[in-house]
Amino acid sequence: MRTIPFSEGESPLVLVDLIHSTRVRDVVQSGYCTALKSDTLYDIQVMMKERHVGGVLITDKTGRRLLGILTVANIMKAFEDGTIQETAEHHMTKTVVTLDGEMPLSFAVEMFDKYSFNMLPVLNDEKLIAGVITPRDIIMYLLSSMNEEVAKLEESVKQAQSLIDKTAGADLDGFAQNKSRVLRYVTIRNDFNTAGKISNEIKTVLKEMGIDKKIIRRISVAAYELEINQVVHSYGGEMIFIITPEKVEILAHDKGPGIEDVDKAMQEGFSTATDWVRSLGFGAGMGLPNSKRVSDLFIINSAKGQPTDVRAVIFLDEKKKEEENRESL
Amino acid sequence: MKVSDLKTKLAYEEVCAGNPDAEIRAGYTSDLLSDVMGNALDDSVLVTIQAHKNTVAVATLAGIAAVVICNNREVPADMAEAAADEEVAVYRTTKNQFTVSCEIGALLD
Numbered sequence: 001m002r003t004i005p006f007s008e009g010e011s012p013l014v015l016v017d018l019i020h021s022t023r024v025r026d027v028v029q030s031g032y033c034t035a036l037k038s039d040t041l042y043d044i045q046v047m048m049k050e051r052h053v054g055g056v057l058i059t060d061k062t063g064r065r066l067l068g069i070l071t072v073a074n075i076m077k078a079f080e081d082g083t084i085q086e087t088a089e090h091h092m093t094k095t096v097v098t099l100d101g102e103m104p105l106s107f108a109v110e111m112f113d114k115y116s117f118n119m120l121p122v123l124n125d126e127k128l129i130a131g132v133i134t135p136r137d138i139i140m141y142l143l144s145s146m147n148e149e150v151a152k153l154e155e156s157v158k159q160a161q162s163l164i165d166k167t168a169g170a171d172l173d174g175f176a177q178n179k180s181r182v183l184r185y186v187t188i189r190n191d192f193n194t195a196g197k198i199s200n201e202i203k204t205v206l207k208e209m210g211i212d213k214k215i216i217r218r219i220s221v222a223a224y225e226l227e228i229n230q231v232v233h234s235y236g237g238e239m240i241f242i243i244t245p246e247k248v249e250i251l252a253h254d255k256g257p258g259i260e261d262v263d264k265a266m267q268e269g270f271s272t273a274t275d276w277v278r279s280l281g282f283g284a285g286m287g288l289p290n291s292k293r294v295s296d297l298f299i300i301n302s303a304k305g306q307p308t309d310v311r312a313v314i315f316l317d318e319k320k321k322e323e324e325n326r327e328s329l
Numbered sequence: 330m331k332v333s334d335l336k337t338k339l340a341y342e343e344v345c346a347g348n349p350d351a352e353i354r355a356g357y358t359s360d361l362l363s364d365v366m367g368n369a370l371d372d373s374v375l376v377t378i379q380a381h382k383n384t385v386a387v388a389t390l391a392g393i394a395a396v397v398i399c400n401n402r403e404v405p406a407d408m409a410e411a412a413a414d415e416e417v418a419v420y421r422t423t424k425n426q427f428t429v430s431c432e433i434g435a436l437l438d
Contacts, residue, residue: 193407196386203390220390221366228363281379284361293367 013186014149017236018142020190024108025101027141028122028131034059037067037089044088045075054118057129058092064128066121068092098123100276101130104190105141108133180244181205187230187237187254192280195231198239199224205243215316218294219248222312225291226252232273232282233259234308246317247296252310259302266292266300330436332395332418335374339422339432341397344404347418351394356437358430362387369393376429380404385411385419394418397433399426 033056035044044056058068070092078084078091098121099108111120112135124130183205185198199220206216223239230237230252237254259265266288273283292298295312302308333349335341357369358376362383365375371392377384380402388396395418398404404421412419422429 192381192383196383196390199390200386217371217390217392224366224387224390225363280381281360281362281377281383284364286361286363286367290363290367 013188014153015146016191017188018145018149019106019109020104020188021235022105022141022145023101024099024103024105024122024133025124025130027105027108027137028101028133029137032057032119032121032129032132034063034129035070035088036061037092038087040085040087041070041075041078041091042084044070045084048072048075055132057121057132058088059129066096066098066123066129068094069096069121071118096121099133101125102274103276105138106190106193108138112138180242183241183243185239185241187227187234187239189231189234189236191231192282195228196224198227202241206248209243211316215314219250219314221294222250222291222314225287226250226310226312228282229287229308230254232277237307247313247315250310250312250314252308252312254308256305256307258304258306259300259308260304262300262302265302330433332374334436335395335397335418335420335433338436341420341422341429344398344409344419344421345412345417347395347412347416349418351418353394353433353437356430356433357393358426360426365393366391374433376426376433378402378426380408380421382408382411384408385415385417388417389415395420397422397429399424399429 033047033051033053035047035056035058037058048054048056055069055071057066058070059065060067068088070088074091074093078086083091097111097115097117099111101122101124108120111117119132119134121132122130183202187198202223203216203220206219223241227239230239234254235256237252240251240253242249242251264270267285268289269285271283271285277283288300291310291312294314296315297311297313299311300308330353331349332347332351332353336343352372353374354372355370356374356376357365359365360377360379362379366387369375369391373393374395374397375384375388375393376397376399378398378400380398382405384396385408387393396412398419398421401423402421404419409419424432
């Protein structure tokens, strides 16, 4: 089977951003067919024919709670086995792969790539049916979004170029003379597949510079946590690393939506991450406390509806650290 | 204990050998990655059910030598690839985190 031609590393950033920042619920089509588990397979296949659908959601009497799914394949098997007059209850697929409406669209794309389903039920926070999503929905949504995006891009080719450039860390001028380096990276909302990549690259750079292993670990921890925070909580952002012989300075700047209560966010164990983010192992409420703990200097600025700015500094030289501390006292 | 002991002494299924001769000095059991990041010691083995590529990223950054995926969870192909690239050992087992922690703990003593 051909795989979906989309890859984190190779697809245009605009598309990657679109697929990660769009939620499944934004793409869901409202029309879907339901039946009860007491309905016969025969009646259900009549409905499927009339309404031109390949699958029916079997629900409880409210029509909102999902019990199973019945597809053309089930119906064909029932015709073959001579069980077409039996009820859906014993013939439906009961372990159904569902999507959470809050998940990024990339999850749906991945699921359709992985399994041969033609539609997937989408559930809301209360685990009730919010709709179904089909590859067609995704195509329609992406095409119309891409039309908009391409129009925007055409309008501002210059801006697009700078966006593309941002995917790779680039040395900025002016720092080369004094053996300092500036590296700049972009983070994308909900892009868990490449999350951690920036911190890893920084780690490699620092290793090459021969920096002490323990200090590299501290910088990596701060970088990783700030990177993950941007991926999980922000609309995307950028991370700038300024490496000088004395210190490494991390500037993490995102596009919002800001932290409502910064003091709370700095407490260990406090997290606003959603359930599915937690299911990936994030959202322990340790991100900001971890990055502060490993930093010599840690400043965070944020408010609801505002971008979040973090400046974390780690000194490479113990003496320098003492000097700077004295100065700041 | 050595990374390879996870296979030879504990019979966990090897997904990626990593650096088999590396010494394991400590262990950490958690499914929350930033908890691991914040608290795991260098040269640890991580006991978790979190079978995801990001677990390898955290292991690399935190200096974790081996990851044991418990409860018979599948290791996705991209996780195995990342582990091979980063030379992080990945093992899997049907046992749960508690049992695995006890088994590894006994070897570390």
